[in-house]
Structure formats: structure tokens, C-alpha cells
Amino acid sequence: MSKLLVIAFDATDAATSFGFAHALGLPFDVLQLTGLSVPSGAGTVTLANLGSIPPADGLAKALQPLVAGYSHIASPSSMGSKDVLAYLAGLLDTGMVTDAIGVVSPTEFKRPIYAGAMTATIKVNCDPIIITFRPGNFGKDAASANGNESTTSLNVTSQATILSESSKGSARPDLSQAAIVVSGGRPLKDAATFESVIGGFADALGAAVGATRAAVDAGIAANDLQVGQTGKVVAPNLYIAAGISGSTQHMAGIKDSKLIVAINTDTNAPIFDAADLGLVGDLFTVLPELQRELKQ
Ligand SMILES: Cc1cc2nc3c(=O)[nH]c(=O)nc-3n(C[C@H](O)[C@H](O)[C@H](O)COP(=O)(O)OP(=O)(O)OC[C@H]3O[C@@H](n4cnc5c(N)ncnc54)[C@H](O)[C@@H]3O)c2cc1C
Structure with missing residues (x-):
């Protein structure tokens, strides 16, 4: 059977x-x-x-x-x-x-x-x-x-041994399961800026944080935040992409999102073709402004 x-x-x-x-x-x-x-x-x-x-x-x-x-x-x-x-x-x-x-x-x-x-x-x-x-x-x-x-008890014998495991113990929702994801790309400059601008905005929304591979490769965001073809696949109700061009590899990880909002300075950025809502603007102005509005 x-x-x-x-x-x-x-x-x-x-x-x-x-x-x-x-x-x-x-x-x-x-x-x-x-x-x-x-x-x-x-x-x-x-x-x-x-x-x-x-x-x-x-x-x-x-x-x-x-x-x-x-x-x-x-x-x-x-x-x-x-x-x-x-x-x-x-x-x-x-x-x-x-x-x-x-x-x-x-x-x-x-x-x-x-x-x-x-x-x-x-x-x-x-x-x-x-x-x-x-x-x-x-x-x-x-x-x-x-x-x-x-x-049941599993009798596991492996050729590899995990010597230690560490967790960042993030209080944020799990990226793969979150209802809202806020992701940032290359323009975030460095890890501290990424955390304060993307992390701060995500926290105001109770959202998970994601990143592009360009941001991860540049050391701006942690590896486990990468979304896309070679990262995590997400399907939240709301995906906010800030400073993300919309490469096919990134879009492969977000295309099942219910609503995609893109914030980008370039009106011709490919992400706007896939976004349900596009905001042409500087993320360093737009996100703090939205965050203030959310607080109120
Ligand atoms: C085999 C392979 C696998 C890959 N897998 C992945 C993957 O899993 N995930 C992934 O993300 N990428 C992946 N990539 C990389 C991918 O091709 C892109 O290079 C990457 O997604 C680009 O990241 P980005 O959008 O952050 O950077 P960019 O392409 O540099 O885009 C930055 C965007 O930010 C905008 N911008 C600049 N300043 C501001 C500002 N102040 N405010 C608002 N907008 C601004 C720009 O107009 C631009 O559109 C892969 C590539 C290869 C070859």
C-alpha cells in the first residue's frame, strides 16, 4: 500500500x-x-x-x-x-x-x-x-x-563530529517561516548600518531580516540571512526589499511572497517589474521615516 x-x-x-x-x-x-x-x-x-x-x-x-x-x-x-x-x-x-x-x-x-x-x-x-x-x-x-x-531511539554513528554549535539567539522570527520579511542589499555599506537601518525597521514591524548575496559577500549581513537561489526561499505575506536590484537569483527566493514592496533609487531597477508596490527613493530616508510613522 x-x-x-x-x-x-x-x-x-x-x-x-x-x-x-x-x-x-x-x-x-x-x-x-x-x-x-x-x-x-x-x-x-x-x-x-x-x-x-x-x-x-x-x-x-x-x-x-x-x-x-x-x-x-x-x-x-x-x-x-x-x-x-x-x-x-x-x-x-x-x-x-x-x-x-x-x-x-x-x-x-x-x-x-x-x-x-x-x-x-x-x-x-x-x-x-x-x-x-x-x-x-x-x-x-x-x-x-x-x-x-x-x-524511538536512533543509533547515529557518523564519520564527522560536530565539535560545537553556536546560535546568535535572535529574538526575530525565523526567516523561512516569517509573515513579514525586510531585506537589504549592497547599499547598506557595513554590518552596523545594516543592523540599525534594516534590523531596526524589521523590529518595528515584528519582521524577520533577510539580505542579498551581495550584502552577505561584502560582510554587511550574516550568511544565514541570504535569500535567493543559493540562500533561503521565503514566502511571506509581505516582503520589503530595500536597496535590492532584483537579480534573477534573488527573485528565485522571493517570488512566492504575497506582496512585494521595493524601495530603490533607480526607477529602472528590475525589482520594480516584480514588485506590487514600488517606492522610488533613498532607503536611508524612507525607512527611518516609515519607522517613525509606525511608532506613532
Ligand atoms: C550562481 C549565483 C548564485 C547567486 N545566488 C544569489 C542568491 O541566492 N541571492 C542573491 O541575492 N543573489 C545571488 N546571486 C547574486 C546576484 O546575481 C546579484 O549580484 C545580487 O543579488 C545583487 O545584490 P544587490 O541587489 O544587493 O546589489 P546590486 O545589484 O548592486 O543592487 C543594489 C541596488 O540598490 C539600489 N540602491 C543604491 N543605493 C540606494 C539607496 N540609498 N536607497 C535605495 N536603493 C539604493 C541600486 O539602484 C541597485 O538597484 C547569485 C549569483 C550567482 C552567479
Whole structure:
């Protein structure tokens, strides 16, 4: 019988997997690697209770016996899930679809190609089928209560050892999940200016902060803030792009945003072609002014 196993790295993954499972139309279970169980509508939720996500090679080997019997194995798309599931596909000698944005049938999926400029429909002739999917493309259907709950312990042995992990402990919303994102580009000059102008405005809105690769490469913004083809893919209700030209690589990461607002001094900037609302102006004047208005 065809059945889906969602490998959820955390509770957010589990909660956002319902839309994809619904689109696939198969009964599904969830194997959640960290955190506590949340409603996702799964038949069975198995908690692995890992303290943190181990290196991909060891985790994939530990997952191998747990995925037996499932026709589909899927995770919300992230750097981590693409790493682990690719290892798993290799171990199972099977095929993988990354970044699915639509389900045509249980063996046919839509995914972006050419940095999101086109969408390909691909048919997968393998068993099991391994998939990473973009939750933002599968709606926000309300998840129902879970069926059974169980726990499992994963015996992970890896060739790599994580010596230490550090977190900046940001109080801001998670960039991939945020309802509002404020992003800045190259004109922000340096890290302090970026933090005060983009960070300050984002905080006034309760928004997450994003950046272009040009800003990241120049040391203006942290690497994990990069949005785009080689960064994070976001789909907020509101995306504010300040001092961003609108390269195809950046747009690949934001095109599913519900409303794009662009602030740019150049009336011919390509971002204005994609923006729902364009403001021709200097971000160093416009953002502080908007921030003052918000305060009032
Ligand atoms: C393989 C590959 C992958 C890539 N992946 C990514 C990716 O994932 N994400 C990404 O972002 N890029 C990516 N890039 C880089 C991309 O091609 C662009 O170089 C980059 O997005 C440009 O960033 P930017 O808009 O900040 O800078 P610029 O292109 O320099 O644009 C700056 C904009 O700011 C405007 N401006 C200047 N001063 C002001 C001011 N005071 N107020 C308002 N506006 C102002 C300018 O008019 C201009 O439009 C990738 C490139 C390659 C080759």
C-alpha cells in the first residue's frame, strides 16, 4: 500500500507537512527528530527526541531501517533536509525530487528550474520516492489531531563530529517561516548600518531580516540571512526589499511572497517589474521615516 513518511526535523516541520500530505493524497506518518509532538494530522507520530540534528551521513544510516515499507519519504525543503535525504536516497539506491512545489499525481511533481524562471513537471519511476517540498506552496490547511504517538531511539554513528554549535539567539522570527520579511542589499555599506537601518525597521514591524548575496559577500549581513537561489526561499505575506536590484537569483527566493514592496533609487531597477508596490527613493530616508510613522 502506498504510504508517506514525513521526516520532520522539528515541530515546525511536522506542523507544516499537512498541506503536502493532503496534496499527495496518501495516508501519512511523521517521524519527528527533535522537539515535542504537535497536531499535523498524521496517523502515527514517532518522536526520536534528538537533542540536535547529527551529521547527514550518520543520520541517514540511522533512518534507513525506519523508512522501510513507505512508498514516499518526504521533508520540508531546507539545506539540512536536502543533505540528509540525498544520503538516504543514495543508501536506498532510489531517486529524489527536491523543492517540489506541486503534486500532479503520486509519481509526478512540479519543481522550479532555471532559478525559478520555469516550472518542470517530472515523473519519477522509483520506489520509494524521496521528496523535499516547499511547505509555502501547499496551503495552510488546518492540521487535525494525530493518531498514535510513539518514541524511538536512533543509533547515529557518523564519520564527522560536530565539535560545537553556536546560535546568535535572535529574538526575530525565523526567516523561512516569517509573515513579514525586510531585506537589504549592497547599499547598506557595513554590518552596523545594516543592523540599525534594516534590523531596526524589521523590529518595528515584528519582521524577520533577510539580505542579498551581495550584502552577505561584502560582510554587511550574516550568511544565514541570504535569500535567493543559493540562500533561503521565503514566502511571506509581505516582503520589503530595500536597496535590492532584483537579480534573477534573488527573485528565485522571493517570488512566492504575497506582496512585494521595493524601495530603490533607480526607477529602472528590475525589482520594480516584480514588485506590487514600488517606492522610488533613498532607503536611508524612507525607512527611518516609515519607522517613525509606525511608532506613532
Ligand atoms: C550562481 C549565483 C548564485 C547567486 N545566488 C544569489 C542568491 O541566492 N541571492 C542573491 O541575492 N543573489 C545571488 N546571486 C547574486 C546576484 O546575481 C546579484 O549580484 C545580487 O543579488 C545583487 O545584490 P544587490 O541587489 O544587493 O546589489 P546590486 O545589484 O548592486 O543592487 C543594489 C541596488 O540598490 C539600489 N540602491 C543604491 N543605493 C540606494 C539607496 N540609498 N536607497 C535605495 N536603493 C539604493 C541600486 O539602484 C541597485 O538597484 C547569485 C549569483 C550567482 C552567479
